Amino acid sequence: xxDFSRYLSIHKTEKFRKPRSKNxxxxxxxxxxxxxxxxRASSHPLVAHKISILRNKNTKPKQIRELMHEIGQLLAYEAxxxxxxxxxxxxxxxxxxYSSVEIEPKIGLVPILRSGISFVNALQELIPTARIxxxxxxxxxxxxxxxxxxxxxxxxxxxxxxxVLEPMIATGGTAIAAVSILKDWGIKSKIKFITTVASRQGLxxxxxxxxxxxxxxxxxDEILDDHGYIVPGLGDAGDRLFDxxxx
Numbered sequence: 001x002x003d004f005s006r007y008l009s010i011h012k013t014e015k016f017r018k019p020r021s022k023n024x025x026x027x028x029x030x031x032x033x034x035x036x037x038x039x040r041a042s043s044h045p046l047v048a049h050k051i052s053i054l055r056n057k058n059t060k061p062k063q064i065r066e067l068m069h070e071i072g073q074l075l076a077y078e079a080x081x082x083x084x085x086x087x088x089x090x091x092x093x094x095x096x097x098y099s100s101v102e103i104e105p106k107i108g109l110v111p112i113l114r115s116g117i118s119f120v121n122a123l124q125e126l127i128p129t130a131r132i133x134x135x136x137x138x139x140x141x142x143x144x145x146x147x148x149x150x151x152x153x154x155x156x157x158x159x160x161x162x163x164v165l166e167p168m169i170a171t172g173g174t175a176i177a178a179v180s181i182l183k184d185w186g187i188k189s190k191i192k193f194i195t196t197v198a199s200r201q202g203l204x205x206x207x208x209x210x211x212x213x214x215x216x217x218x219x220x221d222e223i224l225d226d227h228g229y230i231v232p233g234l235g236d237a238g239d240r241l242f243d244x245x246x247x
């Protein structure tokens with residue numbers, strides 16, 4: 001038995017996600033539990049630890065922003081595991097030449113204002129060439145229906161794939177609206193969604209409207225209260241990020 005086989009036999013407490021292609025760069029060794037066919041819920045201990053701190057009502061806005069950044073990068077690692085590569089120019093290392101590779105598709109990051117911008121720097125650090133496409137959508141408090149108030153998409157799509165950034169999926173209404181806008185804009189390839197906390201009901205609602213969207217989530221909570229808030233959740237993400245009182 002080689003070292004890698006021995007490692008798997010020792011650590012085989014969870015199911016490893018199978019690689020999506022034969023490309024060795026797309027195989028992720030981080031444990032991911034598939035709660036639903038379209039959802040990748042992280043079981044990484046760092047994600048669980050950081051979300052536990054994030055939930056705490058005494059955590060200050062500065063630390064909230066730092067935690068969102070760190071969680072965003074951990075989830076982005078998984079969400080980008082199947083990005084196709086292309087061969088680029090021949091390069092020279094200190095000891096010899098090698099064939100370099102680059103990410104093939106043009107990636108668009110779509111933060112949903114306002115809390116979605118907490119993920120932007122995290123993903124830009126990983127994908128510096130990504131384009132940022134802002135959408136402003138808020139949830140009306142009485143009807144809980146999404147209201148679009150800002151759209152900075154170009155007239156024609158200038159990216160091949162998009163990753164929607166939104167720290168929470170509660171009822172799923174905002175997520176559904178964002179994906180619908182992107183599809184109407186002309187995005188034909190698979191749309192991915194990165195979120196920290198989601199309700200099971202919100203995920204189900206999103207899947208019913210857009211079954212092709214893949215969601216990468218830090219944790220799934222079971223309860224959605226009468227006001228459309230996730231319980232225990234983490235409260236209003238925007239208010240906690242930017243230290244603004246709830247209206």
